[in-house]
Amino acid sequence: MTQQLADQQARIQAVPASGTHAPASRKRWSGRARRDFFIFLALALPNLLLIAVFTYLPLINNIYYSTLDWTLGSATATVVGLENYITFFTSADAVKVLGTTAAFTAVTVGGSMALGLLVALALNSKVRGTTFARSAVFAPYVLSGVGVGLVWLFIFDPGYGVLAWILRGLGQQSPQWVNDPQLSLVMVIVVYVWKNLGYCAVVFLAGLQSLPQDVMEAASLDGASSFRRFLSMAMPLLSPTTFFLLITTMLSSLQAFDLIRIMTPLGNGTSTLIYEAYLQAFGAYNRAGYSAAISVVLFAILLIITVVQLRFVERKVHYS
Amino acid sequence: MSTLVPVDLQPEVSTSDAVPPRERAFSLSNLVRTVVAGYLPLTIAVLVVFLPLLWMVLSSFKQPGEIVTLDLRMLPADLYPENYRTAMTTVPFGQFFLNSTIVTIVGSAIKVILAIFTAYALVFVRFPFKNVIFVLILVALMVPAQVSILPNYVLIAGMGGKNTLWGIILPGLGTAFGTFLLRQHFLTLPGSILESAEIDGAGHWRRIWQIVVPVSVPSIATVALVTVVSEWNDYIWPLIITDKPDSMTLPVGLTLLQNSEGNGAGWGIMMAGAVLVIIPILVIFAMLQRYIVAGLTQGSVTG
Numbered sequence: 001m002t003q004q005l006a007d008q009q010a011r012i013q014a015v016p017a018s019g020t021h022a023p024a025s026r027k028r029w030s031g032r033a034r035r036d037f038f039i040f041l042a043l044a045l046p047n048l049l050l051i052a053v054f055t056y057l058p059l060i061n062n063i064y065y066s067t068l069d070w071t072l073g074s075a076t077a078t079v080v081g082l083e084n085y086i087t088f089f090t091s092a093d094a095v096k097v098l099g100t101t102a103a104f105t106a107v108t109v110g111g112s113m114a115l116g117l118l119v120a121l122a123l124n125s126k127v128r129g130t131t132f133a134r135s136a137v138f139a140p141y142v143l144s145g146v147g148v149g150l151v152w153l154f155i156f157d158p159g160y161g162v163l164a165w166i167l168r169g170l171g172q173q174s175p176q177w178v179n180d181p182q183l184s185l186v187m188v189i190v191v192y193v194w195k196n197l198g199y200c201a202v203v204f205l206a207g208l209q210s211l212p213q214d215v216m217e218a219a220s221l222d223g224a225s226s227f228r229r230f231l232s233m234a235m236p237l238l239s240p241t242t243f244f245l246l247i248t249t250m251l252s253s254l255q256a257f258d259l260i261r262i263m264t265p266l267g268n269g270t271s272t273l274i275y276e277a278y279l280q281a282f283g284a285y286n287r288a289g290y291s292a293a294i295s296v297v298l299f300a301i302l303l304i305i306t307v308v309q310l311r312f313v314e315r316k317v318h319y320s
Numbered sequence: 321m322s323t324l325v326p327v328d329l330q331p332e333v334s335t336s337d338a339v340p341p342r343e344r345a346f347s348l349s350n351l352v353r354t355v356v357a358g359y360l361p362l363t364i365a366v367l368v369v370f371l372p373l374l375w376m377v378l379s380s381f382k383q384p385g386e387i388v389t390l391d392l393r394m395l396p397a398d399l400y401p402e403n404y405r406t407a408m409t410t411v412p413f414g415q416f417f418l419n420s421t422i423v424t425i426v427g428s429a430i431k432v433i434l435a436i437f438t439a440y441a442l443v444f445v446r447f448p449f450k451n452v453i454f455v456l457i458l459v460a461l462m463v464p465a466q467v468s469i470l471p472n473y474v475l476i477a478g479m480g481g482k483n484t485l486w487g488i489i490l491p492g493l494g495t496a497f498g499t500f501l502l503r504q505h506f507l508t509l510p511g512s513i514l515e516s517a518e519i520d521g522a523g524h525w526r527r528i529w530q531i532v533v534p535v536s537v538p539s540i541a542t543v544a545l546v547t548v549v550s551e552w553n554d555y556i557w558p559l560i561i562t563d564k565p566d567s568m569t570l571p572v573g574l575t576l577l578q579n580s581e582g583n584g585a586g587w588g589i590m591m592a593g594a595v596l597v598i599i600p601i602l603v604i605f606a607m608l609q610r611y612i613v614a615g616l617t618q619g620s621v622t623g
Binding site: 036037039040044048049050051052056058061065072119121122123125129130132135136137139140141142143145147148150151154159160162165168194198199201202206254255258261274277278281282288291295296298299302 | 473609
């Protein structure tokens with residue numbers, strides 16, 4: 001009862017209070033706009049500052065560092081201009097690192113998309129348990145790359161791994177997966193695809209389920225086989241999904257680090273751009289300037305892919 | 321659609337091959353087709369995912385003699401918890417676990433709150449240049465953290481953040497992903513609720529906590545869960561900014577364990593470590609996968 005009274009009083013008081021301000025509406029308006037201005041800053045500024053300092057500033061700093069001959073931890077550095085880039089692109093490293101990056105990216109993107117599409121088609125069937133299977137297949141994508149890398153390193157162990165045991169059963173000797181440069185790349189690619197194909201599968205599945213059912217059904221009634229329907233109807237209609245996946249998986253493959261670090265710490269055959277940049281700065285050499293130059297090269301590649309994506313999305317890769 | 325009939329795994333045995341398969345939903349050939357085309361690929365896919373993880377759990381309970389052997393057995397002879405004890409004592413695993421938990425909870429909580437505030441401001445508060453700010457956030461979403469590690473290392477180490485938990489948390493706190501996702505959701509909220517709240521005298525603070533947050537729980541949960549998963553799994557940054565066990569997170573600590581156990585006998589201990597880093601996320605995922613999958617595949621449907 002008293003509460004109600006107090007509320008009423010507050011309301012009565014509030015009315016004339018705002019009333020007195022009403023005539024000076026122009027002034028009040030600007031006052032309100034100014035208050036909104038500060039409220040906006042209070043709410044958004046911490047996040048915006050963090051993004052500016054830890055996302056945008058590093059891009060500029062990286063370009064600056066890439067022009068230095070600088071040992072990480074040392075107080076002095078000399079400006080050398082483009083020398084780090086020249087050193088990188090004229091060394092044998094460049095061919096090796098860019099080749100490894102291209103191979104790793106191409107095979108992981110192709111592999112996880114192809115297998116992801118197959119799994120998506122299996123998940124799209126109308127049998128029980130697809131919901132569970134969908135979650136199960138997606139699970140590796142959210143797991144720690146370090147944990148997953150260790151589990152698979154054990155499976156690939158030439159002495160006591162499951163794979164060696166299977167190969168022994170077939171009368172074969174297990175190869176030295178980690179020590180052989182080519183095989184170590186194969187090993188990391190296999191594990192990477194295992195970890196990421198569920199993502200592709202779930203995205204493809206969403207695409208398949210959003211296909212216009214009436215059109216697919218009409219084709220089915222016209223006697224088109226399911227393979228035919230898939231090839232000449234589902235695939236073209238899925239092209240926006242395919243393009244989206246191509247870009248996102250390419251971007252994440254180019255940034256793959258955890259598995260490479262845990263399975264092949266020394267790099268060797270698995271030194272992609274990102275891993276080479278890490279090794280140069282934080283491995284044995286502490287060549288900060290050189291590492292920054294490699295990072296800038298990587299960033300340029302990622303930027304080109306992103307720009308291509310944005311241009312295509314604007315033009316809409318769409319059939320509907 | 322003829323196949324809309326729920327498939328039953330108990331076929332009529334009397335069905336003969338003579339019956340045209342298209343007419344009978346429960347014919348033998350239909351059953352075979354269901355199993356071969358439907359269940360077999362699914363089973364294979366699920367097994368390919370689960371067998372390595374099952375192998376990890378089983379091996380973590382095996383004695384060294386059961387691992388260093390050519391005579392491979394699926395199940396451990398008995399549950400041998402010694403690997404977990406050794407993992408805990410060889411390296412300070414308890415400390416790693418605690419550090420990971422603190423980094424994940426503190427980092428995620430701050431990120432979610434920052435995302436709510438920024439998204440609210442972008443949608444509901446008047447401000448000039450809002451579109452410019454939003455574009456800058458979108459671009460930040462595409463900037464990979466991997467290329468920023470060296471400058472961020474120089475910056476944080478210079479601030480004295482090496483081997484500290486705040487040094488691990490701070491650079492990742494700005495959240496473009498959460499802001500973007502929540503902004504898209506807030507735009508769908510009917511403006512009339514907020515207007516009437518404003519007329520009733522509710523300030524921005526009350527409008528955030530009493531109206532916007534309660535009606536946006538699923539989106540906020542999505543952001544929170546995706547953030548928790550990525551904070552827990554984060555590797556490259558904690559690896560670089562810590563080199564003393566006291567401040568390491570679990571993934572970085574596992575690397576340490578790997579270095580200390582060179583030969584085959586160490587696998588059991590390493591699998592115990594892998595269990596400790598993988599299982600918490602697997603449990604969270606199993607319970608709340610709907611939100612996590614939705615958050616991580618964001619953008620795929622909108623193209």
